[in-house]
Amino acid sequence: MKMKWLGLSRAIHPADKKGTAGLAIKPLTGFSRVTIPLDMQIGPGCEAIVAKGDHVDIGDPLGKPLGAWCVPVHASVSGEVESVKKEILSDGTHTQYVTIISDGKDTVSELVKKPVVTDRESFLEAVRASGLVGLGGAAFPTHIKLNPPPDKKVDTLIVNAAECEPYITTDNRIILENADDCIAGALATAHWCGIETVVIGIEDNKKEAAAALKEAAKRAKSEGRGTVEVKVLPTSYPTGAEKVLIQLINGRIVPEGGLPADVGVIVQNVTTLWFIAKYLETGMPLVKKWITLDGGAVKTPGNFEVPIGGTIEEVIEKAGGLKAEAKKIIMGGPMMGVAVDDITRPILKHNNAILVFTEEEATLPEESACIQCGRCFRACPMKLMPAALDKAARANNADELEERHVLNCIECGSCTYVCPAKRYLVQNIRNGKALVRAARAAAREKGGQS
Amino acid sequence: MLRVSASPHIRDKVTTRSVMLYVIIALVPVIIASTFIFGWRALLLFGISAASASFFEAIARVVMKRKQTVGDLSAVVTGLLLAASLPVDCPIWILLIGNFVAIVVIKQMFGGLGDNFANPAVTARIVLSVSFTAQISTFSVLGKHIGEAATDLVSSATPLGIVKQGQTSLPSTLDLFLGRHAGCIGETSVIALLIGGVFLLATGIIDIWAPISFIGTTALFMLATGQDVLVHLLSGALILAAFFMVTDYVTTPTTIPGKIIFGVGAGLLTGLLRVYSSMPEGVSFAILLMNILTPHIERWTTPLTVGGVKHAKS
Numbered sequence: 001m002k003m004k005w006l007g008l009s010r011a012i013h014p015a016d017k018k019g020t021a022g023l024a025i026k027p028l029t030g031f032s033r034v035t036i037p038l039d040m041q042i043g044p045g046c047e048a049i050v051a052k053g054d055h056v057d058i059g060d061p062l063g064k065p066l067g068a069w070c071v072p073v074h075a076s077v078s079g080e081v082e083s084v085k086k087e088i089l090s091d092g093t094h095t096q097y098v099t100i101i102s103d104g105k106d107t108v109s110e111l112v113k114k115p116v117v118t119d120r121e122s123f124l125e126a127v128r129a130s131g132l133v134g135l136g137g138a139a140f141p142t143h144i145k146l147n148p149p150p151d152k153k154v155d156t157l158i159v160n161a162a163e164c165e166p167y168i169t170t171d172n173r174i175i176l177e178n179a180d181d182c183i184a185g186a187l188a189t190a191h192w193c194g195i196e197t198v199v200i201g202i203e204d205n206k207k208e209a210a211a212a213l214k215e216a217a218k219r220a221k222s223e224g225r226g227t228v229e230v231k232v233l234p235t236s237y238p239t240g241a242e243k244v245l246i247q248l249i250n251g252r253i254v255p256e257g258g259l260p261a262d263v264g265v266i267v268q269n270v271t272t273l274w275f276i277a278k279y280l281e282t283g284m285p286l287v288k289k290w291i292t293l294d295g296g297a298v299k300t301p302g303n304f305e306v307p308i309g310g311t312i313e314e315v316i317e318k319a320g321g322l323k324a325e326a327k328k329i330i331m332g333g334p335m336m337g338v339a340v341d342d343i344t345r346p347i348l349k350h351n352n353a354i355l356v357f358t359e360e361e362a363t364l365p366e367e368s369a370c371i372q373c374g375r376c377f378r379a380c381p382m383k384l385m386p387a388a389l390d391k392a393a394r395a396n397n398a399d400e401l402e403e404r405h406v407l408n409c410i411e412c413g414s415c416t417y418v419c420p421a422k423r424y425l426v427q428n429i430r431n432g433k434a435l436v437r438a439a440r441a442a443a444r445e446k447g448g449q450s
Numbered sequence: 451m452l453r454v455s456a457s458p459h460i461r462d463k464v465t466t467r468s469v470m471l472y473v474i475i476a477l478v479p480v481i482i483a484s485t486f487i488f489g490w491r492a493l494l495l496f497g498i499s500a501a502s503a504s505f506f507e508a509i510a511r512v513v514m515k516r517k518q519t520v521g522d523l524s525a526v527v528t529g530l531l532l533a534a535s536l537p538v539d540c541p542i543w544i545l546l547i548g549n550f551v552a553i554v555v556i557k558q559m560f561g562g563l564g565d566n567f568a569n570p571a572v573t574a575r576i577v578l579s580v581s582f583t584a585q586i587s588t589f590s591v592l593g594k595h596i597g598e599a600a601t602d603l604v605s606s607a608t609p610l611g612i613v614k615q616g617q618t619s620l621p622s623t624l625d626l627f628l629g630r631h632a633g634c635i636g637e638t639s640v641i642a643l644l645i646g647g648v649f650l651l652a653t654g655i656i657d658i659w660a661p662i663s664f665i666g667t668t669a670l671f672m673l674a675t676g677q678d679v680l681v682h683l684l685s686g687a688l689i690l691a692a693f694f695m696v697t698d699y700v701t702t703p704t705t706i707p708g709k710i711i712f713g714v715g716a717g718l719l720t721g722l723l724r725v726y727s728s729m730p731e732g733v734s735f736a737i738l739l740m741n742i743l744t745p746h747i748e749r750w751t752t753p754l755t756v757g758g759v760k761h762a763k764s
Contacts, residue, residue, distance in 0.1 A: 014460060166460070243756070255757045328453045334460040341454050355459075362453050364461065368522065369564040371466055374704030382756045385704075405755040413458035420464045421564075427456040 011236030012379050012414045014166050014335070016205055020292050020301050021169040025177060027305040028318040032102055034077050034309030036062060037087075039095035040349040041133040042140045043069030048096045054081045057109035059285055062098045071131050071141050075100055076287035076307035078107040097346075100309070114283040123192035130279040131286040131349070136160055136171075136240065136269030137332050139350035142276075145268070146193050148261035157190045158249050158260075159200040161209070161270040162233065162240030165333025168353045170290045173303045174271045175202075175209040179216035182270055185277030187226040189268065198228045200270070201249050205235040237335060238412040242267045244381045256408045271352075289347055291315070295355040297324040306347050312354055313343045328362035330355040335413045365422040376415035376425055382408050386415035386425045393432030398439040401432045409433060466563075470523035472655045473694070476646035477530050480690075483628075483642035484635040488538040489592050489603060492635040495533045495545060502546050503529030506553040514558065524563045528552050531571035531694055534636020535687060535734070536578070538603060539588045547581075548574045568741040569701045572691075576734050589632035606632035609685035610730040613678070626684035637690045647693035656697040659709035664696045665689075667717025675725050682724065687733035691716075695733075701741040708744075708751040716740045 039045025046063025050056060056075040063073045079102040087097045115126035128143035148154055159182075163171040175182055190198045200217075202210045210232050217228040233239055233248050243254045245267060252263040260267050275286065289308050293315065294301040300320035312329060316322060330337040331351050347354070376386035385404060392400035406429060415425040484492040507525035511518050532548050552574035557566045578586060589611075590603040609620055609631055621631040629639025637643075650656045668688060672679045682688070687695075696702060702712050716736045723732020740747075754760060 012462070014462070247756075253757045256755060256759055258757065326452065328455075328459065330457075330459055335458045337457055337459065339452070339454045339457075339459065341452055343452065357459070362459075364455065364459075365465070368466055368517075368519070369562060371469070371524075371564045371699045372704060373469065373699040375464075377704050383753045384755050385752060387704075388752075403761060404752075405758050408755045408758060411457075417458050417460065418462050418464070420462075420466045420469050422461060422465070424456075426458070430456065 011239070011381065012418055013236055014417060016235065017166045017294070018169050018172070018205065020167075020294055020303055021172050021206070023169075023173075023302045025170070025173045025290055025303040025305050028310075028315060029106075030102075030104070030318070031077060031307050031310045031314055033079075033082065033099060034075075034102070034307050035097050035099045035311065035344075035346045036073060036076065036309035037089060037095050037097050037346065037348065038063040038073050039089065039093070040073065040139060040308075041069075041071060042138065043067065043144075045095050046070060046073050048084045048098060050081045050084065050098060052081055052083055055079070056081060056100060057107045058287055059109040059112035061111075063096070069141050069144055071128050071133060071143065072285070073098075074131055074285045074287050075109070076309050077102040078105050079103040098309075108284075112283050112285070115280060117192065117280060120192050120194065123188075126280065127276060129285070130275070132272065132275060132279070133286075133349050134269055135271045135275065135289075135350060135352065137165075137336065137350055137352055139348075142268070142272055145266060146189065148259070148266070152261040153264055154193070154195055154261055154266050155264045156197040156199060156250060156266075157186060157193070157195045158245060158265055158267045159186050159198065159228075159270050159273060160240055160242070160245055160267050161200050161202040161206070161213070162245060163206065164203060164235070164237045164240040165335050165337075165353075166237075167294045167355055168292045168333050170292050170303055170352050171270050172206050172209045174274050174290060175206075176212055178274055179209075179212040180219065181277040182213065182274045183216040183220045183228050184225070185273035185275070186228055186268075186270075187220060188280060189273055189276055191226070193266070195266065198226070199249050200228060200230045201233055201239070201245050202230065203235040203239055204232050237414060237417075238381060238410070241381060241410050241412055243410060256405060286349055289349060289351055291347065291351055292353040293319050293356075294353065295330075296358040296361050297322045297326050297356040299323040308349055309346045311344045311346055312340070315347060315354060316343075316356065322356060324358045326356045327359045328357040330357065335417065336411065367423050368421045370421055370423060373420060375418040375420065379414040379418045381412060381414065382410060384409055386429060387423075389432055390423060390425045390428045393428040393435065396435060398435045401436050402439070406432045406436055466522045466524070469655060469699075470527050472650065472653055473527050474523065474530065476649045476655075477527075477534070477636070477694070479642040479645040480534060480636045480639060481530070483639035484534075484538075487592060487629050487638060488590070488635050491603070492538050495536065495538065495540065495542075495635060496530055498542060499533035499545055499549060500526045500529035502549040503532070503553050506550055507558070510554050510558040511562075516562070519562060522563060525553055525557075528557070528570045531636070531690075532574050534690060534694075535571065535575045535634045537586055537589045537633070538635050539590050539605075540586050544578060544582050544585055548578045551577045564700055566700055567744075568738055569695055569698050572695055572734050572737045572741070576738060579734070589634075591630070591632040608633045608730065609681055610724065613681060613685075614730040620678075620681060623680060623684070626681065631685075633685070634687065634690075637687050640684050640689050643689040643693060647689075650693060650697070656693065657706075657709070659706050660696040660702060660713040661692040663710045663713030664692050664717045664720075665713075667714045668720050671718060671721030671725075675721070677725060686724075686731045688720065691733045691737060695737050696740075701744060703744055703748045703751060705748065705751040705753065708747045711747050711751065712740050712744065715743065 082099040132142040134140040503525040508520040552570035556570040719736035
């Protein structure tokens with residue numbers, strides 16, 4: 001309150017709606033078919049190496065990676081490949097989809113075996129082979145993130161357990177159910193990548209999970225496996241945004257256009273690190289995903305383990321169905337998630353929630369004139385002026401956008417959330433970013449010609 | 451059919467209308483106090499002013515063929531603030547002209563809420579005070595006070611008018627604080643204004659920077675020029691302006707340093723005008739001048755983005 005009227009508070013506090021926090025992760029099985037896109041990451045995707053009629057087992061690779069950034073994609077059920085088709089992704093790009101009809105046996109591939117890790121290179125190769133991408137939602141290939149350019153000396157691994165998006169509770173569940181493995185994954189990653197300090201950042205609305213991590217860290221220390229610090233942070237949005245989290249944890253500021261490695265930090269989501277620990281133990285690649293299913297239209301919200309490629313429709317059905325008509329379906333949280341156009345879209349590697357909204361939840365208020373109240377500016381974690389950026393973006397003013405550092409926007413959506421005039425600020429700012437990138441590219445081209 | 455839109459998919463409950471409603475609620479203590487101090491005619495002025503401002507807003511939007519915005523209640527706020535800065539003796543027709551100027555000329559002709567460069571209520575008051583100097587410079591107050599028998603309005607001098615003429619027969623400090631003296635109907639009761647101001651601060655509608663720097667600078671100026679600081683703080687438009695005008699979203703800066711610059715500038719100008727000009731009061735002109743500077747203040751005080759590198763001057 002005090003911070004509020006002094007006008008100093010930056011973060012916003014959307015209702016956290018984490019009603020599923022107490023519900024254990026329940027495996028959903030018996031999916032009749034899965035449709036697996038071969039591009040579920042930042043960077044280029046895979047090219048199919050299976051064809052119609054092929055038999056695949058769980059863990060069999062479906063595609064050949066294109067380029068060093070690409071991670072393999074694996075079959076999540078055993079059965080017969082029904083089709084390999086090029087289709088549009090929910091972000092508008094195209095990729096190949098492999099559809100597998102399950103034989104119901106869930107046979108595990110012979111190729112699945114415990115990886116041999118002896119040094120940094122073999123560790124990174126194992127991480128890549130596991131098909132791992134950032135599971136916090138960004139889908140950045142983990143083996144690339146763990147391998148910054150040699151001139152960047154990284155001394156701190158920050159474990160992102162903030163889970164600041166409303167509704168989502170899968171990180172919370174993963175921690176509560178596997179705290180020791182979370183710590184083990186963080187320590188193994190730090191060990192093989194030569195990082196001295198490991199700090200976990202978690203919000204204070206997850207007291208139990210924070211306590212579990214502290215306990216597990218204590219055990220790891222007493223057993224001589226390594227030191228992990230658990231830092232409990234105040235609950236606000238967007239604590240889990242990489243650049244914000246780094247500032248909160250060790251006060252370092254990532255330069256505009258830079259990466260965490262520029263300030264000696266690598267940030268990894270807690271579930272990503274837990275998965276690394278599991279993979280090093282079992283060799284089972286990323287074929288299942290842990291999601292929160294919630295929203296007003298869902299009959300029984302909860303946390304579920306689902307095969308990657310299972311359709312949203314089948315997930316909802318197996319989880320207990322809907323109690324109201326679905327008007328909007330969001331992959332991810334309500335602040336940064338993507339609204340999908342079709343209920344038959346598959347679950348992706350980086351999905352951590354499926355939210356099914358009712359008519360009321362899906363109805364957004366109409367936009368009105370900016371009253372220059374400054375709420376967007378106060379909410380911006382990057383100290384940008386969203387209202388001014390919005391105005392410049394609507395006017396297609398690339399110079400003004402560039403001058404106001406539009407590319408430093410992390411698209412957290414806080415500005416749009418707080419706006420009393422209900423303006424589509426971050427949405428227009430995204431267009432503004434594209435405008436500046438295009439203007440820069442045009443300037444480079446012109447420079448190249450002359 | 452599923453609806454698709456870009457994130458975020460949720461919005462805060464605060465709306466432009468709810469913000470305006472909070473400001474109206476904050477003005478209720480002032481309206482009640484002024485009814486006690488100046489009689490039913492004060493309440494009538496507030497009512498007519500709010501209604502006519504809304505009427506002009508609605509008509510202007512229709513004539514301009516733009517989306518109807520009267521429901522956002524910003525016109526009600528403007529109407530109440532304009533009435534607050536007029537004497538109880540103000541003829542109704544002048545009040546109507548004032549609202550026309552505020553809503554149609556200052557606000558809608560510049561694009562409506564959010565695009566007006568100057569505060570409509572403040573500017574309309576200035577227009578009225580230069581155009582109808584004689585008609586609105588009589589200040590009356592109820593001859594007797596609350597709890598006593600019904601009384602008539604009697605003409606009286608305002609505290610700042612008394613100061614300007616070099617007289618010393620000022621109301622007591624308690625009367626200044628409660629507002630039992632001649633003046634504009636929404637400006638005299640400091641206690642009622644403080645209740646409204648604290649409400650706006652507590653609910654986060656406004657923040658403290660502009661009011662504190664505005665009041666503080668005025669106080670320092672009066673101290674430095676040997677004036678009676680307390681009389682200057684408790685009289686005239688200062689406290690009304692501190693909570694309801696230097697905090698206006700549209701016409702003041704959004705950055706904290708900007709708000710402080712605005713407050714200090716308005717305070718200095720108020721001091722200069724009150725002490726050295728021929729007018730007893732200078733708050734309106736001070737605010738209007740600072741309104742005009744606001745876009746520049748906003749530019750000067752725009753912070754560098756987190757991790758940002760300053761652009762080379764081209």
